[in-house]
Amino acid sequence: MAKTLTKGRRSITGQVYLITACTKNREPLFSNFNLARVVVNHMKKAQQRGDLNFVSWVIMPDHFHFLISLEGDSNLSDVIGYIKGTTSHQICKRLNRQGGIWQAGFHDHAIRNEENIIDVARYIVANPLRAGIVKSLKQYPHWDSIYL
Template sequence: METNYGHRSLRKGRFSAANNIYFITAATVDRSPLFSEWLYARAAINGFTQTKLLGHSRLLCWVLMPDHVHWLIQLADDTKLSTLVGSMKSASARLTRRAGCSQNIWAPAFYDHALREEDDIRSVARYIAANPLRAGLVDRLGDYPYWDAVWL
């Protein structure tokens, strides 16, 4: 039996559509709560929010949780989803290691959901931003430091 079957199945049917919006979830290796450490969280955020890295794609909303991240991304015309997500994970991992983390950072796969035309983008963004509330990390969203949205 192949151990990466679950990861491979996440890639089946993955399609990158220009200007489409995707809800992405990426987890740390073994769901390790690395980003409970402020220094590592800031390093990861500095990595995945780099304007140069994103190019013409837009990071509409994100929340970094202790053991995973959610991104709401609008792809540029010339960008493949897997390439962009790989670059975001790589840049954030590199800066997290520079901050002193010796562990592997990201699990090899990610989950993606393409939003449909009828989906309310702001509702999805609110869902993403409210993740720390649902997880019981804070009582008020304003108390959680690791999130952002373009509508602020």
């Protein structure tokens, strides 16, 4: 499955991408506040490295959605691989397990000019509401958007 996800994938500087990745077997690891914050911390490191800029994001119990702008001469697969690899290593160490935490690959969608980035950003951060996890985004700690 992961190989088919890379078919036609392009890394274009300044392009906005919607990225989705799931934990292995959809394990709800990020119901644990501290494990979700591991992902957030490594997201920030990737942005500080100049790989990307986050437009909107949400960490759900068993997956994440990122709306990012690829920066510099970064490669999309390398950037997401960095985030998934570093988080997997740290979380496995905390949980005293081996084998990683993520499903192979990730889904990406390049946002086209005619698509409304603000609508996509709002859709992303509203995931906890649609999933019935919270009744208000104020109750959910693992999201951010430059538009809200």
